[in-house]
Amino acid sequence: MNASIHLAALGSSRPAAHPPGGLHRDPELTSAKDQQKARALGLTSATGLVIGTVIGAGVFTMPAVLASAGTVSLAVLAVIAVGAMVLAILFGQLTRRIPNSDGGLYAYARHEFGDFAGYLTGWCYWIQAWAGNAAIVSSWVFYVDALFGIKPSGLGNWGIALIGSWIPAAVNLAGIRQTARVQNITVVLKYLPLLFVAVVGWFFVTRANFGAFNASGGSLYSAIGIAAGVALFSFIGVETAAITAKRVQDPRRNVGRASLLGTGAAAIVYLLVSAAVMGLVSHRALVNNGAPFVNAFGTIFPHGAWAGKLVAALAATSGFGALIGWTLVTAEVSRAPAADGLFPRQFGWTDRRGNAWFGIVVAAALPSLLMLWRYTASSGLTVFTYLVDLTVVTVAIPYLFSACAQLTYLVSRRRPLQGWRLARDLSVAAAAVLFSLWVTFAAGYSAVYQAMVVVLAGITLYAFIRAANASARSRRQQTSPPW
Secondary structure (H helix, E strand, O other): HHHHOOHHHHHOOOOOOOOOOOOOOOOOOOOOOHHHHOOOOOOOHHHOOOHHHHHHHHOHHHHHHHHHHHOOOHHHHHHHHHHHHHHHHHHHHHHHOOOOOOOOOHHHHHHHHHHHHHHHHHHHHHHHHHHHHHHHHHHHHHHHHHHHHOOOOOOHHHHHHHHHHHHHHHHHHHHHHHHHHHHHHHHHHHHHHHHHHHHHHHHHOOHHHHHOOOOOOOOOOHHHHHHHHHHHHHOOOOOHHHHHHHHHHOOOHHHHHHHHHHHHHHHHHHHHHHHHHHHHHHHHHHHHOOHHHHHHHHHOOOOOOOHHHHHHHHOOOOOOHHHHHHHHHHHHHHHHHHOOOOOOHHHOOOOOOOOHHHHHHHHHHHHHHHHHHHHHHOOOOOHHHHHHHHHHHHHHHHHHHHHHHHHHHOOOOOOOOOOHHHHHHEEEEHHHHHHHHHHHHHHOOOHHHHHHHHHHHHHHHHHHHHHHHHHHHHHHHOOOOOO
């Protein structure tokens, strides 16, 4: 980002006077040249951002969690992939209607339902964004350990995790253009081992390696819940182009295309790679294995120890790419409500490059603290699965608000659509609503309980924010001249 895109309203603690949903025009973006600078992401970079945030280090750990559920997890992954594609279409439609919004899902909910719905959407999405960063880092740590052949203690892994959290923050502080360049490079590097396993790996698959249809040790419902959680977590990021729409060139056209292209590419890779790894590594060795791709490459290259090191290095690079993108998203999703007086105003503080530096620092600090707690309380895949569960339900809430916003708009007939076009858009919105509800149901009682605690904490914070805004308005009225 360039300093010319600094948002004048970001430091304000009072509610915005502009229309809901962040639809205001930035006062400093007065020239076409300035607006062109602000929109630094073309279709390629926006698609790379979606792929980079969807396909992170989590994909390199996902087959182990799916294997613990059994081969039914592949069917669950396919269903989640279809749901993610529906969401990609939905976000494209919403962005065509609200193209210059700041905050994406937050903006859609606020535009349709008002401040409180917008705040709650932004709060839940912000929580899942930084908690998801912690999950990505915990997966990244597995491959760093495998790369260097070390088995550190919990605190040792936390020290490694700090590197994975703070280097992406530093890249983001360097500016949006540098972030986009690094993001595009890491997308290419992460795809290399994934495409190799997705194509070449199938020539080395052994049918006996696949586990039972239900390997969870419980009911089929339990197995579906295990698989659904990690599958949805792996697709979180489909909305990143919509969230950064104000930085995308021609957002009415490119946000939807980038979301669909990026999600489709990720879905194909996920299905091919997950099934291939299950066939390359025995079920017993795969379950509870934090770095299953090292074993998979060991099967393909049985006499080449270098192969495991290479895939570990590429997986670590993949994690950095995802974390760079998600650190940007976490800062952006808190910047927009801060500009509207619905988040603490500190999240709107920017540096001379226009970076929301406070939001970026917090996006690295909170995962660091969360991982300190988890690494001192548990270890291995337990850390990863806990963070995934915390993330999944909290992101389903913003998805539901976005789908309901579109559904309300269509049912109210504010758009002159008739016939099959109206039926098409209604079908997309209704399917997104049902998908969000199903994900919440499948996540299990524990995850829903944690999400409810997060929501209640957010409502409490909202009460203080509203009180501070009311107090500020009262002071302004008292000091204003009577004429």
